[in-house]
Amino acid sequence: MLRRQDVGHRVVVRRIVGVSQDRPLFTDALGELVELTETELTLATAKGTLRVPLKDVHRAKRVPPARRPPAADVIALELAANEAWPAPVQATLGSWLLRAAENWTGRANSALPIGDPDRPLEAAIDAVQDWYAARGQQALINTPMPLAAPVSAALDNRGWTTRPLTLVQTARLPTMLEATTPRPDLPTVELADSPTDAWYAMVAEHKGALPATAKRILTGVPTAVFASVLDAGGEPIAVARGAVTGPDRWLGIALVQTAPAARRRGLAAHVMRAIGLWAGQQGAGRAYLQVEERNAGAVALYQKLGFSTHHTYLTREAPPR
DSSP states (O other): OOOGGGTTSEEEEEEEEEEETTEEEEEEEEEEEEEEOSSEEEEEETTEEEEEEGGGEEEEEEOOOOOOOOHHHHHHHHHHHHHHSOOSEEEEETTEEEEESTTOSSGGGSBBOOSOOSSOHHHHHHHHHHHHHTTTOOOEEEEEETTTHHHHHHHHHTTOEEOOOEEEEEEEHHHHHHHSOOOTTSOOEEEESSOOHHHHHHHHHHHOOOOHHHHHHHHOOSSEEEEEEEOTTSOEEEEEEEEEETTTTEEEEEEEEEOGGGTTSSHHHHHHHHHHHHHHHTTOOEEEEEEETTOHHHHHHHHHTTOEEEEEEEEEEOOOO
């Protein structure tokens, strides 16, 4: 069987899927082990995320790694994403990043353990907890997998809990644009350099009340755009934010939201196309987004638009001290 040390590595799992003529039926699954609990394991496979109860596992083992993005590419993308979602309070621990933003979003209130923390791992985790405790916050660490698998294993040993798996997905910008088509039947996507009150209000419906810190994050990127589709009464029925950052000019797409009454009309793709066209004018060639793997509808949409998982991350939460 697998152990927590195998999290972040490629594994094959043979599981029982039924019984025929009093004999068990098996199927194999190959993928990256992203979580292992006392009751189930979670694999990131080529077809998506797979959860397998441990009682159904017949055999499992680690296998040689498949071709994956180089560590340098994962770090570069994570830094571009950090630049696109800039926490107002940031510090460094060696090359690790510490970020705080009055608890608005996990991304802006978590440590990012990339590179060398300039001290032993256990001491680095202690320092992270101390830094957040000094700000009256519970410590969070975002662990890009499998890059931060050793960090995640150490956090397992300390009893840190795990939030839902997040997929960091990427696509070539031309691929995304080719997968969408102009929709003259839909209202025009309006692009603005700054968000309107109505734009903020729609985001708040999904993210909760937006403190001043949230607005600083959303508007703190020099090259950003705020997209809206308005109904006949001038109210937004779809919104999104795009930001171009990093030396590689990545387009980060976030906060893609459609009003419940306006869903299944293609508005999300309509908005993303408009942001993609804008980003091309800013010199971007690739796009990324972050989506929880359990959000099946969004994952399916992004797959249609040419996105695939570049890497994953787990947000780890410290136990109360």
